[in-house]
Amino acid sequence: MFTRFLFTLTFLMLTTMVEASTSLEVMKSEKRVAFVIGNAQYDFGNISKSTLSSRNMRDFLKEQNFEVIYLENAQKGDIVKSYRKFRNSIGRGDVVLIYFSGYVLSKNSINYLLPISSKIEKTNQLRERAVDLDFLITKASSSSPRMSIVVLDTYEISGLQGISTKDSEIASLSQYKSTDSYVGSTKNSAKNNGKFTHEFIYTYSIKGVSNIQGSSKLLRFVTHNNSDIFYFGLPNKLEKDYDIAWKQVQAEDTLLAYQAYLLTYPSSPYTKKANRKLNVKQKQSEDFLDKRAENHKSSDIQKEIDRLKHEQAELKRLQKEANRRRDLEMRQEAVKAKAESDEIKRLKAENARILSAQKSVKTAVPKPSSVKFLEPDLVKISVGTFMMGSDAIKASLPLHKVQILKSFSIAKNEITNREYKLFLHATGKKYRKKKLLKELDTPLTYVSWKDAMEYVEWLSEVSGKHYRLPSEAEWEYAARAGTSSTFSWGESLTTAPLYAWMEKNAHGFVRTHSLLQSNKFGLYDMFGNVSEWCVDDYSDGYRNAPTDGSANKLEDAMKVVRGGSWKSSVDELKSAYRNSNIPTFKNDATGFRIVLDD
Structure with missing residues (x-):
């Protein structure tokens, strides 16, 4: 049925967000959940030690206080059904582990776990008949666990009947670029199946062995990339x-x-x-x-x-x-x-x-009655006074009083792909990243200041209302939401992941809107996820800026960008942090939010 076995052993640790300040008490109280699968009785070949390895892993994880959902010799339907139960058990801040022992195939850098009775004759049948591991990891991460761990003790198949040698060549197990990771592999004969699981359990059964220390002991299986500290058996005190x-x-x-x-x-x-x-x-x-x-x-x-x-x-x-x-x-x-x-x-x-x-x-637009468009959910912002800027940030000097003289309404979320697709359809405007538009409820990216201005002009015309980009003062007033602290949520760095998608928890891509907590005005993703264009011209500081909430007009080429993005550090999520760029600039981390004049 197949000509040779390639034995791949992988230990992959995916860090969602582990601050150095995570205490031992927090680790002791955190929930641990695991999804363990051991498949051995395949139609095209039996892996004698696979179920033994999975049972050993199940028992080891239970000893380490994991709640374990266990499957053995599972069909695809069994895996999907049990995974739903597993995913529903994951909460924010939990520790999550997925273990698989059995056959694996990869195509286009996507890894597929093979259920028993797979009957795969061509690689284009993988999506239908196998289980997409990358999808399982992504869905688990969407519940915002503190740390996710994937352990694979698998075969790669070559020469499977019905698949040519060229088709069956397997790409390296992907690096899961959306997270910090440990990735390692080795190729040995079939008799070594289960050896990695044995050494993994032996290594981490020792109390106080961290993932970093364990990776050095499992060096022939693991290549260290980047990760934070985690212990299966907690030490008496945490090491730096x-x-x-x-x-x-x-x-x-x-x-x-x-x-x-x-x-x-x-x-x-x-x-x-x-x-x-x-x-x-x-x-x-x-x-x-x-x-x-x-x-x-x-x-x-x-x-x-x-x-x-x-x-x-x-x-x-x-x-x-x-x-x-x-x-x-x-x-x-x-x-x-x-x-x-x-x-x-x-x-x-x-x-x-x-x-x-x-x-x-002016863009040629059909009569308003014949044009499909969406207006955003809005939050009314009343007039008021606040202190804008910061004496601790050079570009935000000086700290000064601003009085918002006119009330306005601002969108709860950044403009999404769903809203922008209607604009593209109505105007015939081109957009070079069409694949991104499939994620309808994800904030729009690859949009310039000029594109944003065209959008608000179009929406104003077809809706009969006056939409526009916010001034920088309006944006900061809405973002602070009545606070005067460094961050809109206070002074704590460790609570940042509750409010903002950033470099350490977004894992390399824009997230669906409204998944995290809103600010006190009920606005989502004011910080992180995607940066937001403001209408203002940029100047280095506020020495001559308006103090009535209106936009700063200097006829300058640079435009204000606020809020930070999924690429940002925590420092770039401060309420007073500013950035700028040319009006034609666009990338995968910049979008916009709109306001409606009352």
């Missing part, structure tokens, strides 16, 4: 990353290891010890090299000399690389400053032309 790194350095005990540690952790509690060790190793290296002439005939000593030379050369390279990075950053800042100045001057005329064209040219 520099504690774990120090243990690894001590175990290696080489000049290069100590130097790399000091470059990474220049001010840890172990800095003095590392410096002393480094000095000792450097002295040993120098003493040994001084004796190279009298010992050059010894091949073993010559090898040691070569090794030490390599270490010293690598040390110099690391130091040189650190200096190069500092110089490069300084040059990039200088070039960026000059480029921005030149770009502003060059684009002033272009911006004036765009504004003039918008006034003189």
Whole structure:
């Protein structure tokens, strides 16, 4: 039925959001849920140890306080039905684990778990008859667990009847770029099936072994990419990353290891010890090299000399690389400053032309009664006074009082693909990322300031109302929602994932609107997910900005962008944080939200 087996062992840890401040008490009380599948009795080949491995994993996870949903020799319908139950049991902040032992096939970098009695004759039947692992992971992550873990102990199939050798060649198991991950694989004979599960359980059965420490012990299976700390068996107290790194350095005990540690952790509690060790190793290296002439005939000593030379050369390279990075950053800042100045001057005329064209040219639109359009859900914002800007952010100086003189209504959410598709259909305007529009309730991206202006003009015309982009003052007033704290939700960094999709929890893509908590005005995703265009021209600071809530008009080429996006750090989600770009700029993290004049 098949000509050869390729044994793939993968341990993949997907971190949704683990702050360094996560306490041991939180870890002790967090819920742990697992979905474990062991398939062995396939029509085209039996894996004798698969069910034994899955049972061992089930028992191990129960010992580690996981609630386990277990399947054995499962059909696709069984897996789908049980997975729904598993997904419904996941809550925000839980720890989630998916384990599979059995056959796997991959096509176009998508991994498919094979149920028993799959009867797959062509690779285009995978989506219909197999289970999409990537889909399972994505759906589990949408419940916002604290950490997700995937463990695969699988075969890759080659030469399956009805599939050509070319079709059955399997791509590497995907890196799951939407999350931080551990990914590893090896290829051995069929007799090794279950070996990875055995070593995995053995490694993590030891109390206090973190995922980072475990990955170093499972090195031939795991390649470390990036992840935070997690323990199957909790320690008496949590270790910091520099504690774990120090243990690894001590175990290696080489000049290069100590130097790399000091470059990474220049001010840890172990800095003095590392410096002393480094000095000792450097002295040993120098003493040994001084004796190279009298010992050059010894091949073993010559090898040691070569090794030490390599270490010293690598040390110099690391130091040189650190200096190069500092110089490069300084040059990039200088070039960026000059480029921005030149770009502003060059684009002033272009911006004036765009504004003039918008006034003189109107898109041909059918009568309002014949045009389909959607108006957003709105929140009425009353007049009021607030302190705009921040004395701690250079571009937001000075902190100043702004009085919103006119009430307005602002959209609860950013404009979505669903709303924008109606605009494209009505106007015939082209959009170069049509595949993205399939996610109807996802905020629109790849839209410029100019595109946003065209949209509000069209919606105003077909609805008979006056829609527009918010002024920067209106945007910050609505985003702060009556607060004066650093963030609209307060001063805490750890609660940011409850309100905003950002670099550490969005996992590389825009999320459906309204999944997280709103601000106090009932507005969703004011921070994170996608950045939002404002109507204002950008200036570096507020020294001459209006104080009545109106837009800042400077006839400048740069336009204001607020709110941060799924690519942003926590610092970029501060209420006063500002950004800017040219009016024709568009990317995968910038959209807009609209307001309606009362």
